[in-house]
Every structure is written in C-alpha cells, then in structure tokens.
Amino acid sequence: MADVTLRKVVKRYDEVEAVRGIDLDIADHEFVVLVGPSGCGKSTTLRMIAGLEDITDGDIMIGGDVVNDVPPKDRDIAMVFQNYALYPHMTVAENMSFGLRLKRYPKAEIKTRVDEAARMLDIVELVDRKPKQLSGGQRQRVAMGRAIVRNPKVFLFDEPLSNLDAKLRVQMRIEIKKVHQKVRTTTVYVTHDQVEAMTLADRVVVMNNGRIEQIGTPNELYHNPATRFVAGFIGSPAMNFMACRLEDVGGKMHIRLTDSIAFPLPPARAERYKNVSRTDRLQLGLRPEHITEASPHAEPGVENFDAVLDVIEPMGMETMIYFIMEGVEICGRVNPNADARAGAPMRLAIDLNNMHLLNEATGAVI
Amino acid sequence: MTSTAVIDKSAPTRAVKLRSMSRDRTWALRWSYFFLTLFAIFALVPPLYMLITSLKTSAEISAATNPWWVYHPTLSNYVELLTSNQFLTFFRNSALVSIFVVTITMLISVPAAFALARMRFWGSATLATGVFLTYLIPETLLFLPLFKMFVVFGDLTGIQLINKWYVLLIVYPTLTVPFCTWIMIGYFASIPKELDEAAIIDGASWFQTLTRIFIPVALPGLIAATIFAFTVSWAQFLYPLVFTTSTDQLVLPVGIITTLIKGDVFAWGQIMTGALLGAAPPLIIYAFLMDYYIAGLTAGATKG
Numbered sequence: 001m002a003d004v005t006l007r008k009v010v011k012r013y014d015e016v017e018a019v020r021g022i023d024l025d026i027a028d029h030e031f032v033v034l035v036g037p038s039g040c041g042k043s044t045t046l047r048m049i050a051g052l053e054d055i056t057d058g059d060i061m062i063g064g065d066v067v068n069d070v071p072p073k074d075r076d077i078a079m080v081f082q083n084y085a086l087y088p089h090m091t092v093a094e095n096m097s098f099g100l101r102l103k104r105y106p107k108a109e110i111k112t113r114v115d116e117a118a119r120m121l122d123i124v125e126l127v128d129r130k131p132k133q134l135s136g137g138q139r140q141r142v143a144m145g146r147a148i149v150r151n152p153k154v155f156l157f158d159e160p161l162s163n164l165d166a167k168l169r170v171q172m173r174i175e176i177k178k179v180h181q182k183v184r185t186t187t188v189y190v191t192h193d194q195v196e197a198m199t200l201a202d203r204v205v206v207m208n209n210g211r212i213e214q215i216g217t218p219n220e221l222y223h224n225p226a227t228r229f230v231a232g233f234i235g236s237p238a239m240n241f242m243a244c245r246l247e248d249v250g251g252k253m254h255i256r257l258t259d260s261i262a263f264p265l266p267p268a269r270a271e272r273y274k275n276v277s278r279t280d281r282l283q284l285g286l287r288p289e290h291i292t293e294a295s296p297h298a299e300p301g302v303e304n305f306d307a308v309l310d311v312i313e314p315m316g317m318e319t320m321i322y323f324i325m326e327g328v329e330i331c332g333r334v335n336p337n338a339d340a341r342a343g344a345p346m347r348l349a350i351d352l353n354n355m356h357l358l359n360e361a362t363g364a365v366i
Numbered sequence: 367m368t369s370t371a372v373i374d375k376s377a378p379t380r381a382v383k384l385r386s387m388s389r390d391r392t393w394a395l396r397w398s399y400f401f402l403t404l405f406a407i408f409a410l411v412p413p414l415y416m417l418i419t420s421l422k423t424s425a426e427i428s429a430a431t432n433p434w435w436v437y438h439p440t441l442s443n444y445v446e447l448l449t450s451n452q453f454l455t456f457f458r459n460s461a462l463v464s465i466f467v468v469t470i471t472m473l474i475s476v477p478a479a480f481a482l483a484r485m486r487f488w489g490s491a492t493l494a495t496g497v498f499l500t501y502l503i504p505e506t507l508l509f510l511p512l513f514k515m516f517v518v519f520g521d522l523t524g525i526q527l528i529n530k531w532y533v534l535l536i537v538y539p540t541l542t543v544p545f546c547t548w549i550m551i552g553y554f555a556s557i558p559k560e561l562d563e564a565a566i567i568d569g570a571s572w573f574q575t576l577t578r579i580f581i582p583v584a585l586p587g588l589i590a591a592t593i594f595a596f597t598v599s600w601a602q603f604l605y606p607l608v609f610t611t612s613t614d615q616l617v618l619p620v621g622i623i624t625t626l627i628k629g630d631v632f633a634w635g636q637i638m639t640g641a642l643l644g645a646a647p648p649l650i651i652y653a654f655l656m657d658y659y660i661a662g663l664t665a666g667a668t669k670g
C-alpha cells in the first residue's frame with residue numbers, strides 16, 4: 001500500500017501535448033477517479049502511472065519513490081483493462097496466478113491467494129473455465145481477481161465497466177466499491193462516466209484538455225464547481241446556464257435574465273457578489289433540481305416566474321420539464337404530481353440560494 | 367374473424383418471399399456443388415492415375431489395355447522401392463532437411479515477427495515490408511547467385527557446401543523465413559495490445575510474453591506457418607536439383623527423377639509409387655494439424 005504523487009507530469013506525442021503538467025497527490029488507501037471527456041488525457045495519465053507510457057517531463061512517485069524510469073513490473077501495481085485482457089488460453093485460476101507464477105511464489109501460497117480472491121469475487125466455481133466460457137461480468141471479475149491476488153501497492157482501473165450493459169455496470173460498480181472497502185488498496189480509476197466517478201470516488205479529479213480542472217470529493221464538485229466545465233460535466237441532466245447580469249434596483253442587488261425577468265438575490269449571495277462588475281457578461285448556473293414547481297409557501301431566495309413548457313419527461317419519481325428562455329433550453333425537475341403539460345404555461349420557482357454565477361469570458365465560478 | 371383476415375393477408379406474401387429466398391439458396395448450392403465437384407475431379411484424377419499405375423507391372427503399363435483399370439494388381443513396385451537403400455536414403459534426406467528447415471524457420475521467424483509486430487523500434491515498419499518483398503523474388507532468379515556464393519565461400523574457407531544435403535538447410539530458409547515471418551506478423555498483430563500490456567504489468571519479460579502468451583494464443587498461425595515451411599521444403603525441386611548431385615545426397619523429388627529415369631527409359635510404375643509415397647508425409651501432417659489450424663484460439667481474450 002502506498003500513496004501516489006504526480007509532480008508537473010507532462011506527456012507529449014510528437015506535436016500533441018496530451019497531458020500538460022498535472023499535479024496530483026493520492027493518499028494511501030484512497031480511491032481516486034480521473035474523469036473527463038475522451039481525449040482529456042485521463043487514460044494517458046493512468047498509463048504513465050502504470051509505466052506503460054514514458055513521461056515526457058515531471059515526476060511520478062509511488063510510496064515515496066520516484067518511478068519515472070522503473071519498468072511496470074517493478075512498480076508493484078496491478079491494472080484492470082477496459083476489454084479485460086484475459087489470457088485466452090489459460091483458465092481463470094491460471095489467469096489470476098500468472099503474475100505470481102512468474103515471480104515464483106510457492107504453489108501453496110498461490111493457491112491460497114487465488115482461492116481467497118475467487119471467494120471475494122464470487123467466482124469460485126469458475127476457476128477451471130477458460131475466458132471464452134464466461135460472460136462479460138464474469139470476465140471483469142476475473143480481471144479484478146488477477147489484480148487482487150498480486151496484492152499490489154496500487155490498483156489501476158482503465159474504464160473497466162464501459163463494455164458492460166447498464167444493469168451489470170451498476171452491479172459491478174458496487175462490487176468494485178465492496179472490494180476496495182475490503183482490501184483498502186490505493187486505487188486510481190479512469191472513467192468518462194461522471195455517475196461512476198461520483199459513486200465510487202473518495203475524491204474525483206476532473207480533467208479537460210490535458211489539465212486538471214478541479215479535484216474534490218463528489219459533493220464538493222457537485223455543489224461547488226470551480227469552473228464552467230466542471231459545473232457542466234458533473235451532474236445529469238447537466239446544469240443550466242443562462243446569460244445574465246447583475247444590477248442594483250432600489251439598493252438591492254438583482255440578477256437580470258431577460259428584459260422582463262429579474263430576481264432579487266438572497267442576502268448571502270448579494271454579499272458574495274458585491275464586488276462583481278455590473279457590466280460584466282455573466283452566466284447563471286442552476287441545476288435542474290433548483291427549478292421546480294412554484295410552492296404556495298414563499299421561502300427566502302426562491303423566486304417564482306412563468307414559463308411555457310416545451311417538453312416533459314415523466315421519470316416516475318420526478319418529471320423533467322424543458323422550456324426555452326432567451327433561446328436557451330432550460331431543464332427543470334418537478335414533482336410528478338405537479339400539473340406539467342407540454343405546450344402549457346406553468347408557474348415555476350427557482351432557488352437562488354443554490355445558484356452559481358460564472359464569468360462568461362473565463363468560465364470561472366465566482 | 368379479424369385475426370383470420372390478417373393471417374390471410376400476410377400469408378401469401380410471406381410464403382412467396384420464403385420460396386424465392388430458398389430458390390436463391392438452392393441455385394447457389396447447385397453452382398457450388400458443380401464447381402466443387404469439377405475442382406475435386408481436376409485435383410484428384412492425377413493421384414488416382416498414379417495409384418492405378420503404381421499397382422501395375424511395367425509390362426501392363428506399356429500394354430495397350432484400358433489405362434484406368436488394373437488387370438493384374440501387384441505390389442512389386444512398392445516392395446522394390448521400400449527395400450531399395452537408395453530410395454530410403456532420399457526419404458531420409460528429405461525428412462532431415464524438412465525437419466531442420468521447419469525448426470530453423472520457426473526459430474527465426476517467430477521472434478522476428480514478434481519484434482516487428484510488437485517492439486516498435488526505428489525502421490520496424492520498413493523492415494516488415496522488406497521481409498515480405500524478399501519473398502517476392504523468384505527462386506529461379508536466385509539459384510545462380512546462390513550457387514556462385516557457395517562456390518566462392520568454398521574457395522575462401524575450404525568448406526565445401528555444394529553437393530551436401532545440409533546446404534539446403536541454408537538455402538531453403540531464404541524461401542520460408544520471409545513468408546512465415548509475414549504470416550506470424552499478421553497473427554501477432556491481431557492479438558489485442560492490452561494482452562501484452564497485462565503480461566508486462568504481471569511481470570513478464572519480452573521473452574516470457576512471447577513464449578507464455580503470444581505463441582499459445584497465435585498457435586493456429588504458428589501451425590499454418592509450420593505447414594507452409596514443411597510443404598515448401600518437402601516439395602522443393604529446383605534448389606536440390608542445382609545444389610546436390612551425388613545420389614546419396616539427393617532428396618526425394620530429385621532422387622525419383624534422376625534415378626528412375628535412365629536415359630529415355632521411364633520406370634513409370636516406380637516413379638508413380640515414389641511420388642505417392644512422397645506425398646504421404648505432408649498429407650499425414652495436414653490431417654493431424656488441420657483441426658488446430660481451424661480452431662480460433664483468440665476467442666474470449668477481450669470483449670466481442
């Protein structure tokens with residue numbers, strides 16, 4: 001077990017800079033998820049930690065030792081690949097024990113470790129089968145078993161669930177979490193699925209364009225995104241963004257969305273934004289759950305307005321509503337019992353206590 | 367009533383469609399059978415004729431009887447050949463040459479293919495193409511320069527390679543190694559990259575990755591290459607004709623031609639018998655290895 005540290009790590013392929021100098025500290029036992037759109041450098045970062053890619057610049061440390069030039073086999077890491085990468089000619093048990101056999105562990109020890117991992121992953125009855133006789137979920141378990149038996153310092157997962165169907169993915173997600181709770185090995189996990197990132201991670205690292213946008217716990221990222229990219233990437237459906245500006249009306253700070261719609265800001269927000277220039281082009285970021293049906297009880301910071309609904313999506317436990325404001329489609333989330341009908345006007349409420357204000361030019365959250 | 371109407375409406379269209387589909391299939395099958403039968407006859411008549419002739423005496427062969435029928439079957443041709451030391455020497459030479467050539471070819475082309483397919487190094491792509499290009503040069507162009515090279519080598523070192531059966535162990539791989547390397551590059555390239563990355567992380571060296579992962583996974587390709595190398599060395603005619611002359615150094619194809627044709631006297635019965643016996647080892651090897659050759663071993667390595 002060990003911590004992993006990245007210091008100004010850069011990866012350049014000829015002309016392209018895939019990773020542009022990232023710093024990351026991963027504590028012992030921590031489960032860190034690298035998340036971002038494809039091509040953001042997350043997989044490259046993971047492969048550099050594994051040693052499958054050279055690093056162009058910077059340092060990678062595992063357990064305090066710089067491993068820049070250490071070959072993968074001496075880094076004491078285990079990796080789970082997206083397409084499982086099981087050895088097709090070996091049985092499950094042979095697949096899991098291959099690394100130990102190469103290191104010439106005693107037979108009894110190998111057997112104990114394989115049995116233990118097989119029990120943990122519930123694949124005891126599969127150990128004599130070949131990979132082609134297994135389902136996708138079972139193959140993924142074997143791939144994890146192969147990592148577990150090595151008892152490495154660090155687990156690396158490269159989009160391990162993207163080849164599974166939706167239901168199985170949820171199930172395996174829970175399995176991975178359970179395994180981590182049991183073995184407590186430091187884990188770096190790469191995914192493009194923000195739900196996977198949120199549910200699995202102790203801390204999430206959001207990457208974009210070869211850089212780290214923000215590092216934080218799932219809740220921090222969700223409630224306090226640092227940039228527009230993070231705000232838009234984390235959460236589903238995505239956060240709504242509306243052009244807006246601040247203005248003072250009668251000594252109170254207001255946020256103006258359209259010529260006809262402006263809301264007074266709650267005092268805490270007014271205090272936070274008091275130094276923002278009134279002429280700056282700004283964006284209001286608001287998650288769908290903060291646009292709901294209007295309630296008869298007025299709450300501070302919750303303001304009502306009318307909109308004509310464009311589309312409604314009943315989901316059972318909630319209904320998603322869509323309407324157009326200033327040419328932008330806005331998504332809200334109302335009680336399934338609310339009277340929401342496509343094409344009909346509806347009285348809605350927005351909760352400005354949970355608003356985010358962004359600088360349109362820099363994309364930074366103010 | 368409604369449901370009956372629906373069935374009435376859909377039934378004819380469906381049936382017509384099915385019938386036209388099966389008619390298509392029937393015709394496709396008829397043509398397949400026609401051409402396959404034609405090809406089978408074309409390919410199998412010569413061996414059949416060889417078998418018939420090998421069971422005849424010389425007298426019967428030259429007699430003006432139905433050549434497709436054996437009136438007085440005899441095994442004398444087989445007995446004579448299998449008891450003649452000369453023929454057994456040819457057989458032994460052929461077997462030795464083929465076994466050594468297959469071994470040498472595999473020892474060179476498998477690691478070469480692995481290096482060219484996986485260990486990306488400067489010029490590896492050009493080298494891979496170059497390997498294939500060397501295979502395109504016909505042997506009829508190469509035998510003279512090769513002969514000259516061995517003569518010069520003999521003059522310089524005093525080691526005489528010409529007219530020794532083992533000179534073929536140097537010559538044949540020029541034909542087999544490029545092609546087998548090319549086949550193996552293809553097979554190795556089809557193995558998912560993650561498989562060797564997994565092996566590397568599991569702690570395997572390049573050599574262990576080759577022997578414990580790549581060779582078992584690419585076994586069908588390896589067998590295809592083996593069959594190719596064996597067939598080429600067993601059936602090679604021009605090179606042994608040029609490089610070996612003494613009867614004790616000859617391989618089977620050349621031996622049969624040079625010893626069983628005396629001037630303008632053709633020992634047809636023995637020639638046919640020798641050719642049939644010579645065709646047996648490749649046939650046996652094909653029969654044994656075909657199942658492996660066809661079996662797809664890569665299934666299940668990765669998804670889909």
